[in-house]
Amino acid sequence: MxxxxxxxxxxxxxxxxxxxxxxxxxxxxxxxxxxxxxxxxxxVNVFQRKFVNEVRRCEEMDRKLRFVEKEIKKADMPIVDTGENPEVPVPRDMIDLEATFEKLENELKEINTNQEALKKNFLELTELKHILRRTQQFFDEMEDPTLLEESSTLLDPNEVNRVAPLRLGFVAGVIGRERIPTFERMLWRVCRGNVFLRQADIEDSLEDPSSGDQVHKSVFIIFFQGDQLKNRVKKICEGFRATLYPCPETPQERKEMLAGVNARIDDLQMVLNQTEDHRQRVLQAAAKAVRVWFIKVRKMKAIYHTLxxxxxxxxxxxxxxxxxxxxxxxxxxxxxxxxxxxxxxxxxxxxxxxxxxxxxPPTYNKTNKLTSGFQNIVDAYGIGSYREINPAPYTIITFPFLFAVMFGDLGHGVLMTCAALYLVLRESRLIAQKNDNEMFSMVFAGRYIMLMMGLFSIYTGIIYNDCFSKSLNVFGSGWSVRPMFNVRVGGNWTFETLEGNKVLQLDPAVDGVFKGPYPIGIDPIWNIATNKLTFLNSFKMKMSIILGVIHMLFGVTLSLFNHLYFQKPLNIYLGFIPEIVFMASLFGYLVLLIFYKWLLYDVRLSRDAPSLLIAFINMFLFNYSDPTVKPLYTGQQALQTLLVLIALACVPCMLIVKTLVLRRQYLWRKNLGTQNFGGIRVGNGPTDDEAEIIQHDQLSQHSEDEPEAREEEEFNFADVAVHQAIHTIEYCLGCISNTASYLRLWALSLAHAQLSEVLWSMVMHIGLSTRSVAGFCLLSIVFCFFAVLTVAILLIMEGLSAFLHALRLHWVEFQNKFYSGQGFKFLPFTFEGILDGKFED
Missing domain, CATH: 3.30.70.260 (ACT domain)
Structure with missing residues (x-):
C-alpha cells in the first residue's frame, strides 16, 4: 500500500x-x-493523418450498429450481454465486419420499407372496409332510397320546379377524430350550408405506418349537388388531411367491393405476419452479437485513433x-x-x-474499490502535483470520523451502515444491471464511503450515548439519588418531595451521589437533566477544538515529508518549523490547557475554575492584572508570554528571512555558474540536470524539451516577496479562522441531536401517549410517518449537510497545509475506460 x-x-x-x-x-x-x-x-489536421480512413470506416460501422441497436430496442428485445470481452479483430477482419454490417443494415432497411408499404396498404384497405360498412348503414337509415336520383329540398327550399329530377353526388373518406368539429364548421361556411355531412367513429384504433402510433379516426360521407361544390369539398378534405376513397353508388357494387376488400385484407395480414416473423428472427440473431460487435468496433477505432x-x-x-x-x-x-x-x-x-x-509528469494514484471513492474526494479539490503527499490514505479515516462527529447517532448510523452494506454485498449484481440513473450511480460509487461513515457514526453514537435522541442505559447510571436523600431527610427533602418535584439538583460533592464515570460514553442520566444542553455544549465545543488543532497539526507535519522528498531544506527551516511552532505555541497550548483543566479541577474545585476563553484572550493581550481571573498554574504568565513571543518571532522568519535567503541563493548560483573575463561571459558548462538529459530522436525533437531552450527564469524579488507575504498572512490568520471553523463539528452535532429530539417528541411521542387498541393502530401510522421523516430529514438532508461540512474541513482546513493540487491526471489508453464511456477521443 x-x-x-x-x-x-x-x-x-x-x-x-x-x-x-x-x-x-x-x-x-x-x-x-x-x-x-x-x-x-x-x-497536423485530423483529416490529414495516416489512419484517418480507418477511423472513418470504424465510425461508419459504429453508425450501422447504432441503427441495428435502435431497431432492436424498438422491437422491445433484450440485448444479450454475457460480459464477454472479445479480442480486438485483426485489420484484415475489418472487411468481413463491414460486409456483415452492410448486409444486416440493408436487410433491415428493406424489411422496414416493405413492412411500411404493407402496413400503409393494410391501413388503406381497413379504412375502405369501414367506409363501405358505414356508408351502407347511412343509406339503410334513409327512409327514401331514391333520394340520390331525385331532387332534394335540402339544396334550395324555395325551389318550386320539381319536375326535372336532380342527382346528388357524394364523397366518402376518413379523417382524424379530433378534426371533425373544425371540419364540419369549415364545410358549412365554405359551402354555405349546401352540403349534408354524416360521420361515425371507428371503434378500433388504427396504426400509423410511418410512426407506429395508434390513431383514432372517423368515417364521413358528404352529399352535394354540382361540380362546383364537389371541387370545394375535395379541397377542404385535402386541407384537413382527410383521405377520400371511391365508394360505389349501388348496394350491390358496395357489397361486392367489401367482399373483395376483406379477401385482400386477409391475404395482406398473412404477408404482414410473415414479414414480422422474418424481422424478429433477424433482430434476435443480431441481439445476441451486437454487444460484441460494438466492443470490437470501438476497440478498433480507439487503436487507429491512437496510431x-x-x-x-x-x-x-x-x-x-x-x-x-x-x-x-x-x-x-x-x-x-x-x-x-x-x-x-x-x-x-x-x-x-x-x-x-x-x-x-502526470499524477497517477493506484486505487481499488475502497480507496477510489476517497481518492475522488481529493481529486475533486485538485489533482495532486507530481509525487507530493497524497491525502487520500488519511482521508479514509479522518473524513468519515469528522462526518460521524457531526452525525453521531447510534440508530442513524446503523441505518446508514445497513444501506451501505446492501450496496456493497450486491455490488456485482447492481453493476451487471447497469442502472443509468445518475443519482443512484453517484450513491453506488460512494458505497464504501457510506459504509465507513455509518460505522464511525455508530462509534460516535455510542460515545454520545444517543440513539434516536434516547440514551441507552446499559451499565447503569453513575449517579445515585439515595445518598442525597439521606442527607436531606428531616430537612428539605421527603418522599413527597421526590414524588412531587420533576426537577431536583444532585450535588456531586455529597459522598455516594456520584459513584464513578460511565464505562463508555456519556452517562444516560444526562438525557433527563435540565442542564443537558449546557453540559453537552461545553463538552462538544472543547472536543471540536481538540480535534481541529490535532487535524491541522497533522496536516502541517505532512508538509515536512514533501520538503524532505523534494530536497528543499530551506522550506523545512524557514517554512515547516516556524509554521509548526507558531501553531503549537498558541493553539496546541490551548489544547493542553483544556486537558489540564479537565484533570486538575474536580467537583469541589470546579466552582473556582477560570474561563479558558478569557485566559486565552488575555494571553494575546498580555493582560494579567484582572483579579477575577485566577491563574491555572504557577508561572502561567511567564510561560504564556514566552509562547506568544515565540509565535511572533516565527512570523518574520516566514515573511522576510525566507525571501532574503532565496534572493541570496539565486545570486550565488548566478555567480557560480558564470564568470566575466575581459567583458566576455563564459559558462562553466552544463549543470548536472542538463548533463543527464538525453536528446530526443530527430523525428521527435521539440523545442520545449531541449535544455538550450530552458533558461533559468530571472529572480523577481518583488514577486517572491509578495507571494511569501500572502502565504504568511494566509497561514497566520488561517490558524485562527481554521480553528474556529472546526466549531462546525460542535454546531452540527448539536443541531442533529436537537432535530432528532424534536422529531421524537413531536411525532413518535403522539403514538406512545395512548395504551388502548386504537392506540396501537395510531402508533403504527405514527411510526411510518416517523420513519419517513427520519430517513428524509435526519439521514438524507442532515447526512448531506454533514458530508459537505466534512468535505470543506478537508479541502480548506486540512489539505491547504501541505497539498497544492496543481498537477494533471494520468489518463491511460485503456479499452475498459473507453467502453465504459469514461474517456472520450
Missing part, C-alpha cells in the same frame, strides 16, 4: 513499433491500460510514439509489446526506450 501515500513514479518513454506490429502492440497496451500516449502531430498520435519513420516501416507510464509497470508494458509482436507475426521486436525530460 506504499504507492497510495505518494503518487506513482512516472517516466517518459519512446516506443519504436514496426508498421505491421503497431496495431497489435497498441491493442495489447489498451488491454493493460498502463500508458498515456502523447500527440506527436499537434500541428494517429504517432510519428512515422521516413522509411514508412516504423511508428514512433511517446508515452507516459509508471516505472513500476515497465515490465508489464514490455511483456505486452512482446505479445503484440508475436500476434502480428513480426520478426522485429518493438523497442521501449526511457527518456529524460524536464516536463512535469
Amino acid at each position: 506504499g504507492e497510495l501515500f505518494r503518487s506513482e513514479e512516472m517516466t517518459l518513454a519512446q516506443l519504436f513499433l514496426q508498421s505491421e506490429a503497431a496495431y497489435c502492440c497498441v491493442s495489447e497496451l489498451g488491454e493493460i491500460g498502463m500508458v498515456q500516449f502523447r500527440d506527436l502531430n499537434p500541428d 494517429n498520435l504517432c510519428n512515422i519513420d521516413v522509411t514508412q516501416k516504423c511508428l514512433i510514439a511517446e508515452v507516459w507510464c509508471p516505472v513500476s509497470d515497465l515490465d508489464s508494458i514490455q511483456f505486452a509489446l512482446r505479445r503484440g509482436t508475436e500476434k502480428s507475426g513480426s520478426t522485429v521486436p518493438s523497442i521501449l526506450n526511457r527518456m529524460q525530460t524536464k516536463q512535469t
